[in-house]
Amino acid sequence: MQGSQSGGWTASGGIDHTGTRPSVVADGLVKRFGDFTAVDGVSFEVAPGTVLGLLGPNGAGKTTTVNMLATLLIPDAGSARIAGHDVVHDRAQxxxxIMLTGQFAALDESLTGQENLVLFGRLMGLDKKAARLRAAELLEAFNLTEAAGRRVGKFSGGMRRRIDIACGLVVRPEVVFLDEPTTGLDPRSRQDVWNIVTNLRDLGITTLLTTQYLEEADLxxxxxxxxxKGRVIAEGTADELKERVSGTFCEVIPSYPxxxxxxxxxxxxxxxxxxIRSASGGTALTVPAVRGTATLVEIVRRLDDAEIELSDVGLRRPSLDDVFLKLTAPADTEAPTPTGVASEREGAR
Known part of the structure; x- marks a missing residue:
């Protein structure tokens, strides 16, 4: 995952991860807007130097949760601590x-990329020389040196996102909040941002990522x-969540439906x-692999003995899309069968 876009970035300073204190703790957070409860008792922790993916449908309360953690909103109930500091009583600390990047770059479009970085450095307390040095370091790290003298208003979407994140890293944070950072970006620019997230983890910086792309959270x-609906309905690694939905299954696609x-x-x-469920519009079947590969071998043996031709057969795992759809489906709606080949192969890139 690590690539040239942000490879080689060695930010000055370090974060002490020798203790066991989580970088982010949310405990029963509640936020209401009039009669509407946007966040209803959200609790989770983020270990130092890890990436937490915050998933949910539109209007689920993801951005409201991030805004409370970033001190932009005051919780109506519950509490939260960032790097050991209370989000209500220790807002300045x-x-x-932290660093917070939203869906749209918060930059001065009339300034060049270098000028934006120097400006942020000065606002963060660096002197002129230190701000220029830091700007040069970040421009090189984010592969923006050639565009340093160009006005940000002329940047592409991917370049704007990179310079925006770079500005937030002028002074190294302990926690980075990325609120749907790849929304509206082309595939190459999304890959650039993914490289950055990977480098943040490599540097020991904790990242909380909200995203509408399930593949992104999986990777x-x-x-x-x-x-x-404002509540935490599941938590775990991608593998744990996939196992929770239906575990491993065999997908059988006959040559003749x-x-x-x-x-x-x-x-x-x-x-x-x-x-045994129908899948892919009735052209395939999914069978729980109760004995793992032994189930697959038995299926192939039986169908071969029966001289049934197959287009494909294999051992699959549910994709994160399957997890998401099942967990967020209305109570009276039957959960969809696993999407199988396409989604799992896509998510494994």
Whole structure:
């Protein structure tokens, strides 16, 4: 994942991770807007130097949660600590410990990339010489040296996102909040941001990432918290969440869809019949791999004996998309069957 866009960045200073204190602690956070409760008792912790992915549908309360942690909103109930500082009583200390990047770059478009970085450095208390040195270091680290003298208003979307994040790192934070940082970016620019997140982890900087891209959370997050309707509904690693949905399964795609019913009959004694599900619009079947690869081998043997031709058969795991859809589905809606080949292969890139 590490690439040239931000490779080689060696920020000055270090963070002491010798203790066991979490970098972020949210404990029963509540935020109301009139009669509407946007965040309803959200609790989680983020270990130092790790990436937490905060997932949820639009309006779930992700950005409101981040804004409380970043001291932009005061909680109506509950508490939170960032780098050991209370977000209500120690707001100044919290702000000195964090960097917050939203969906849109907070830059002066009339200034050049270098001028923006120097300005941020001066605002953060660096003298002129130190601010210029730091600006040069960040421009090189984020592969923006050639564009240093260009006005930010002329930057591409990916370059704007990189310079925005660089500005927030003029003085090294302990915690970085990235609120949907790749929204609206092209695939190459998204990859640039992913490289940056990976480098932040390598440098021991804690990152809280909200994203609408499940693949992004799968690739980058050490731990994931799923929020829906203002509440935490699941938490764990991507692997743990995938296992929670349905575990490993076998996907069987016959060359002739008319063989689906015959295949179902042949496999009915491997698992309960109601656990053999139709998938891909009725052109495939998914079967729980109750014995792992042994289940797959038995399926192939039986279908080969029955001379049933297959387009594909394999051992799959549910994608994070499957997890998300199942966890956030209305109570009266049947959860979708695993999406199988395409989504899992995409998420494994």
């Amino acid at each position: 919290v702000r000195r410990s 980058l997050s050490d731990n994931i918290v799923v929020i829906d 008319d063989d689906i019913e015959k295949i179902t009959e042949l496999l009915a004694d491997l698992v309960p019949r109601d656990q």
